[in-house]
């Protein structure tokens with residue numbers, strides 16, 4: 001096996017309070033291999049988003065990384081200076097936010113939101129950006145005319161796919177998706193995940209997929225980590241986590257899930 | 272477009288409301304309205320002149336609604352009556368002359384204050400919690416909490432009377448004749464600077480605080496975090512992701528802030544004895560020159576409505592969500 | 597409500613603002629004990645500079661400036677809080693009704709509110725006061741109270757619109773509670789901070805506007821207030837003749853009162869809106885980063 005794309009080592013994150021701290025992430029370690037679809041599950045408030053933000057150093061006061069390392073391709077993200085960090089973001093780690101519907105800037109056209117990232121990182125001109133943006137939109141089945149639209153003129157599912165297209169603009173090594181589909185109905189949700197799975201196989205990036213829907217996760221992921229109140233209590237194969245969970249909390253999670261529906265999305269899509 | 276037309280209709284209604292106040296006020300006061308309105312001028316008014324004035328203000332032998340229509344008609348034909356104090360000078364002429372000075376003074380001060388204040392607000396919000404933020408916030412609180420009249424008087428005391436850097440009154444050296452010469456223009460600048468800077472300070476804090484709070488409210492929004500996640504430069508995120516969006520509520524607050532602009536300008540002009548609308552109004556109040564006082568309300572309302580309309584237009588231009596609506 | 601008060605007691609701006617306000621209040625209440633002179637009595641020669649007998653000098657007609665200032669505080673506080681209360685009550689009641697009832701009622705209230713907001717306030721007040729003649733502080737307070745509630749309606753209505761969608765309001769509706777009960781006991785308590793901001797803001801506005809109207813010569817020249825002090829000083833050309841104390845004393849008083857109220861207002865905003873709060877959490881965070889106990 002080659003070196004992992006992402007390696008989180010003994011990560012602890014606190015939210016600083018007036019006189020005591022809230023330990024949101026406690027000594028968490030896990031790896032994501034190249035091309036792997038990794039899932040992070042756990043109930044609301046267990047610290048999943050906190051980890052996701054920390055990976056791209058997007059956490060803001062009062063979040064504070066107390067201990068640990070975040071290695072992307074062997075480089076500790078926490079050591080990057082301001083310039084290196086700006087360069088690192090999006091070229092190596094791109095991110096779909098928990099509410100991807102609201103993560104497009106309402107006053108800029110879709111085109112401008114492709115262009116600023118392409119210009120900043122690759123120095124592309126307007127025309128070059130437009131061509132590249134058209135290709136990217138094609139990947140997620142969105143017609144090129146949409147480039148001239150503003151976000152409010154697109155439907156929720158469309159916006160979601162546009163964000164994913166922007167994420168792929170620089171061929172990142174890792175795509176973080178923080179509950180990217182919770183606001184969508186089940187059909188659209190499936191469609192988008194299938195699409196991403198196909199793209200992953202084509203382009204070879206890894207995925208960190210966050211959700212509290214363990215059932216959905218078991219359908220799409222290669223490996224799964226289960227979190228409980230800031231701790232990573234179990235990491236394993238999707239199949240193992242599904243059929244033979246070892247930690248009592250994982251069992252409890254399964255017990256609270258409705259029956260699994262449908263086959264593996266990955267399997268279906270590769271037909 | 273429909274949006275702007277609706278706003279225009281609304282502004283027309285507001286203007287008529289202001290005119291209605293003018294119409295009814297003398298009539299609901301105890302005593303004879305004609306005596307109230309023109310009493311101070313009985314001595315130097317001929318019968319014809321008095322009759323003309325009565326007609327302008329709707330004092331005719333007819334039911335009240337006809338009087339009202341007569342008054343509205345005079346207003347919409349631009350007839351605001353004549354000044355009692357400076358009889359027979361028409362009110363519109365007196366106010367027109369003063370308006371030029373006020374628009375110059377207030378216009379420049381407001382635009383500068385908006386640009387600088389908004390800039391300070393953006394900076395304070397971006398650096399929130401730092402010393403710079405605290406300093407800007409306190410400065411802004413201070414300038415919004417201290418009455419314009421106090422700020423003006425202090426400026427006058429310090430810079431005109433103590434330091435003698437600036438003159439204490441007038442728009443230009445009264446010995447000069449208005450002309451397009453450097454002497455005249457430099458005199459206008461010399462006399463206008465202190466009142467202008469004072470207005471600027473009066474307005475600055477309000478703009479800064481509004482922008483700061485609007486922007487801080489937005490900083491947690493996902494599209495701003497995404498802007499940072501995209502690895503864009505700090506300036507790009509600060510201006511095009513955060514400030515550009517925070518500008519929308521700021522601009523819609525601007526409409527209300529314009530009331531402060533109008534009020535502040537009145538005071539500044541009185542204190543600095545500047546020959547704009549404020550000073551004309553002050554003189555009119557002292558002489559109880561009611562036609563001028565009433566005309567003033569209409570002019571100021573009209574100015575405020577036009578400014579509001581410009582704000583609406585810029586809002587439509589700034590917010591893509593409104594353009595096609 | 598309790599939360600708000602606890603938050604305020606920990607907020608530095610609130611504590612400073614409130615302390616200044618209390619001092620001004622005490623000075624106003626105990627004015628007769630703090631000066632040997634009567635407020636309107638001529639007690640010295642005209643335009644005496646500050647001295648041991650006359651701490652802040654005398655006016656052109658020989659009144660004691662310090663005495664006028666502390667008695668004037670009574671007027672400013674009374675007009676400010678009286679008019680402020682009126683403005684807030686009218687604004688809150690109309691705002692909640694408009695936001696909760698919606699439909700026709702809302703349209704009517706909203707239309708008038710917006711109309712009043714675009715007619716410039718000070719010129720309108722000037723016209724009103726000019727026709728009334730020499731308006732006493734009480735009359736000024738009443739005019740302000742009746743004409744200046746529009747901003748309060750706007751913000752209260754906006755807030756009501758979001759509160760009325762909350763679950764506890766919906767469940768009260770399901771239980772068939774009468775509308776007035778819902779508005780008073782379910783909605784109003786959730787608007788406390790907005791109402792507080794509106795109240796303090798209105799007090800500031802009333803204090804400033806009263807002084808302004810009086811300064812412009814629309815007040816009752818026999819009243820004892822900071823605005824009338826300014827008016828008299830202006831008429832006496834105090835600055836031109838070098839009697840700066842005559843002008844600066846009321847200026848200082850107005851600035852101090854305005855500042856204390858604005859600090860309180862800003863603090864309420866900070867406490868009520870967690871996003872605006874910067875305070876001690878952030879300081880501790882910065883300290884931890886500096887001492888290397890964590891990384892950002």
Ligand SMILES: Nc1ncnc2c1ncn2[C@@H]1O[C@H](COP(=O)(O)OP(=O)(O)OP(=O)(O)O)[C@@H](O)[C@H]1O
Pocket residue numbers: 015022024042043044045046047048049050051061062063098212
């Ligand atoms: N800015 C903050 N200040 C203080 N505590 C916070 C802050 N942000 C999050 N927390 C706390 O940290 C914990 C972890 O939050 P996080 O957002 O990572 O949860 P999550 O697992 O993503 O939950 P969800 O599934 O609801 O998105 C939560 O208990 C939350 O209350």
Ligand SMILES: [Mg+2]
Pocket residue numbers: 048049050098178
């Ligand atoms: Mg989350």
